[in-house]
Amino acid sequence: MKILLVGSGGVGDALSRILARRFRTRPFADAVVVADYDLARAQRTVEAVRHREGDAGVRAFSAARVDASDAASVEALAREVGATHVMNAVDPRFVMPIFTGALAAGADYLDMAMSLSKPHPTEPYAKTGVKLGDEQFALAPQWEDAGRLALVGIGVEPGLADVFARYACEELFETVTELGVRDGANLTVDGYEFAPSFSIWTTIEECLNPPVVWDDGAWSTLPPFSEPEVFDFPGAIGPVECVHVEHEEVLLMPRWLQADRVTFKYGLGEEFIGVLKTLRKLGLDRTEPITVKGVEVSPRDVVAASLPDPATLGPLMRGATCAGLLVTGTGKGEGFAGRPREVYLHHVVDNAWSMEEFGAQCVVWQTAVNPAVALELLADGRWSGAGVLGPEALPHRPFLDLLAAEDGYASPWGMQERTPTPSSSS
Amino acid sequence: MKILLVGSGGVGDALSRILARRFRTRPFADAVVVADYDLARAQRTVEAVRHREGDAGVRAFSAARVDASDAASVEALAREVGATHVMNAVDPRFVMPIFTGALAAGADYLDMAMSLSKPHPTEPYAKTGVKLGDEQFALAPQWEDAGRLALVGIGVEPGLADVFARYACEELFETVTELGVRDGANLTVDGYEFAPSFSIWTTIEECLNPPVVWDDGAWSTLPPFSEPEVFDFPGAIGPVECVHVEHEEVLLMPRWLQADRVTFKYGLGEEFIGVLKTLRKLGLDRTEPITVKGVEVSPRDVVAASLPDPATLGPLMRGATCAGLLVTGTGKGEGFAGRPREVYLHHVVDNAWSMEEFGAQCVVWQTAVNPAVALELLADGRWSGAGVLGPEALPHRPFLDLLAAEDGYASPWGMQERTPTPSSSS
Known part of the structure; x- marks a missing residue:
């Protein structure tokens, strides 16, 4: 697996830190190319990873420049670095160029937010117009035909x-x-x-x-x-x-x-x-x-x-x-x-x-840990598929187990049983 | 009386209309020079007065340019037009240059808002710092020595x-x-x-x-x-x-x-x-x-x-x-x-x-009618004085009567008796 990570803002930076930590024990990807419109920002992320995780952790990492608003720029970089997976970690305004750039480059694709909506022109508060993700699902046949997977909405919510x-x-x-x-x-x-x-x-x-x-x-x-x-x-x-x-x-x-x-x-x-x-x-x-x-x-x-x-x-x-x-x-x-x-x-x-362990604030860290789990499941084949899929299209058990396991991502989830107890007389 | 009106925004414009209407029956000033930083705006006010009140109403009016942030500019214009009264109708940020420019030119002065305050440096919500009008009252001795009147706060509130x-x-x-x-x-x-x-x-x-x-x-x-x-x-x-x-x-x-x-x-x-x-x-x-x-x-x-x-x-x-x-x-x-x-x-x-009668919205008209009444009382000597005075320093009866009188400004005020009626048993 070679990952092209597009965007080294808060979530991209935290995802880099989480992946580098994981690679110490389970180096499931050969390369992580951290790409940003601002090359210096991508370099800062790679340096931060080196600082926290040491040379071993950062070995797979490199920095690059990309223009996420331009599908051709994404495709070119994905081809150049031989990306098997394009991981989108930028603002949802740039979903479509990254999504189509990945497809053109023959790579799989993951994101944490979907293509934007447009309100219904006359009844915005009753009917849907263009819905979140509509533009992406419209291209599902192309992804199926290519035998490639676009796993959309794999942060925490959605994810x-x-x-x-x-x-x-x-x-x-x-x-x-x-x-x-x-x-x-x-x-x-x-x-x-x-x-x-x-x-x-x-x-x-x-x-x-x-x-x-x-x-x-x-x-x-x-x-x-x-x-x-x-x-x-x-x-x-x-x-x-x-x-x-x-x-x-x-x-x-x-x-x-x-x-x-x-x-x-x-x-x-x-x-x-x-x-x-x-x-x-x-x-x-x-x-x-x-x-x-x-x-x-x-x-x-x-x-x-x-x-x-x-x-x-x-x-x-x-x-x-x-x-x-x-x-x-x-x-x-x-x-x-x-x-x-x-x-x-x-x-x-x-x-x-999350600040102590990763130097990342909790909202951002919580979003970033989920694509790390997903990438690992995709790397070893426990998750696979073709087309445009949401996380609920794939088996839940391996994900929930790997997220929580002490030798996984050690981030437990919980369940509150809120069912009212039937009274003894009923 | 020759009036230099500084500012032809909402209130200055409405005041011009009110004065012109009044001059039809009681032309108590020989000149009204409407001055603005934007000469075209002053000219628009004079044109609006001509449009509503006709040539007779507008005879005393002319337009000029002034920089209200510069006391020397105010003084020069006041001297040039022979102003007996400088009427300040601009933003309170410009009170001090107009106030001192009028004094330097030997004119009386009126405004509708006073010099600005500065909060107490350490206990702003308990103690006063520099209060509204402090800078003006500090110069009261100069106004008294010059035998000139600065009538401050003569809009509606204050006024x-x-x-x-x-x-x-x-x-x-x-x-x-x-x-x-x-x-x-x-x-x-x-x-x-x-x-x-x-x-x-x-x-x-x-x-x-x-x-x-x-x-x-x-x-x-x-x-x-x-x-x-x-x-x-x-x-x-x-x-x-x-x-x-x-x-x-x-x-x-x-x-x-x-x-x-x-x-x-x-x-x-x-x-x-x-x-x-x-x-x-x-x-x-x-x-x-x-x-x-x-x-x-x-x-x-x-x-x-x-x-x-x-x-x-x-x-x-x-x-x-x-x-x-x-x-x-x-x-x-x-x-x-x-x-x-x-x-x-x-x-x-x-x-x-107010829209029908003067083409002025009510908040602005209500502010502007009061300096018109005050100028008329000053013109005929029913109001007079020297130093820095508030409206409450001058006799109230002529003001209240002229404001309300049908042959005055025809704008009645009222009094609600809110005293609870004593119960018959007490």
Whole structure:
């Protein structure tokens, strides 16, 4: 396996660190070419890997320059380095050039976010327009014909959440009422009253786009911030207000799994929801430039520039982040067969741990560990396929085992049985 | 009287229209020189006056260019046109050059907002630093020595509110517990979910500066948005949430009038308060430029540019604005002597009326009518004085009468008696 990693921002950098650590005991790839539009940034990642993991860890690594907005640039570099797998770790705006560049180069492809949506032109808050991933699935026949695999949405959400969904549908439930992704955190940043731990540009994009749900065999959309619900997260996180958000899992799970309803709710919390609503009210969510005293500037870029750079906040952050899937339906197996069941499958990462172990903040590390697991499964053949597939199209057991195993990635996931105990009188 | 009007923005433009209308029957000034940094804007105001009031109305008017940030430019123009009165109608950032330029030219001076404050360096939300108007009052001896008058704060608030205060203290109350300015509106703008009817730049300045109060013989400050109170405004406006805001009346009234407490509360309403809090949280209230993708821009300017220009909204506005003074204390005169009393003195302007009559939106018209009344009183000697004086230093009766009289400015004010009726058993 030769990996071309496109993008050495937060997630690309963390993935490099995770792979290098793993290669100490299991060097499953011969090469990792870390490529960025900014070559110096790619070099910084390789240097950071050398610093943390030593010369042995970094042996497979090299840095290169690539223009992720240009499929020809991606194809050329993939051919030049003989990439068997192109791993996309950049902004979703660049999904399509990397996806098509990989196909042209005859490489397999992985990403953690799918091609972007466009709202329905007249009924944006009721009907879907172009959906997340539609552009990629339209090219599925070409990937099948080429016998190559595009494994899309293999971060944590989408990614691990989709693996959880397959596990629930195969092993825990006879019929599923809802596959409900629920994401929440209790992160704070020392010294800042308000400092998002992730890109506010992307958060605005996700949260102000019409959220999509799968309901009774069809996709539809809702107004932003619909159906607020307080979800009680495990660990020290506790209750957080969650709302519907547009997310890939809702588009992936129904393609391979059976459920009445598929949803994604994000634990933004009341304060953040208020901030996003105000930005929209003032037009500060807009990306088109406006003229300010003779200068052209995009209001959303100004909002992002006004806040501290999330990439610099890791050392100042405290708390943990939780990704997970709430599943309701009729159980299967001993003690649950034929009875209503509710479980929350989840994965919690503490920031102090990920900073100490990898020098990566927890949200970014949690995203990056999943493609590392997937690449290892693809390298040794436990995962394989052709076409455009989501994580739920592949067997869940090897993934969940390798993620949690002490001699694997040592990052345990958990399951809360939330089924109410039947009262003794019933 | 020869008036040099500095600034032909919203208020300067409306003041020109009001003066020209008045000159039809009472031409109390020989000249009005409308001066602006942008000569074309001053010329547009003169043209608008000609259009509405005809050649007779506009005879006294001419346009000129001035740099309000430069005292020498103000002085030179005042001397050139032989100004007896310099009327400041620009942003409070330019108070000091206009104020000192007028003094140097030997002219009297009027403004509608006072020199700016600076927060206390270590305890901004408890102690005052440099207060509104401090820089102007520091020069009071020079104005007295020159025998010239600087009449400061003669818009509506400050201005009419201060005249109300003198009226209450002299005629309605034996002792005053609180002079409480309360300002509210029910304005909406057709076609906009959110469109402030006044400069958001100035509103941020006013609302995020530490609010000042006069309490038991001293000035002190509070945190922004302190002591929220729902005040029931007259007319169709009704209840609006009001909070403490830094405003000139609190600095003016205690210099001439006796009251235990002087406050200013602004009816921002819950939504607007939320917006301002969010802007502060995100650092978007800042005026210092930040770097956004290689471009330098002030976040507060971006917020202002993102919203519709309030100067263009008059025709789309609906509703009315109310300025007023809530007075509590022990009454005087028949039926009130020695008893607790509470009155709300107020002035309401409906936007449909001001647009129809003057082509000016109501908030701007309400500000501009008061200096017109003051200039007329100064022209015929009913008001006179030397030094730096607030409106409450001058007799209230001629002002209140001329403002309301049908053959004056025909803009009636009102008084709500809010004293609870004593129950028959007490």
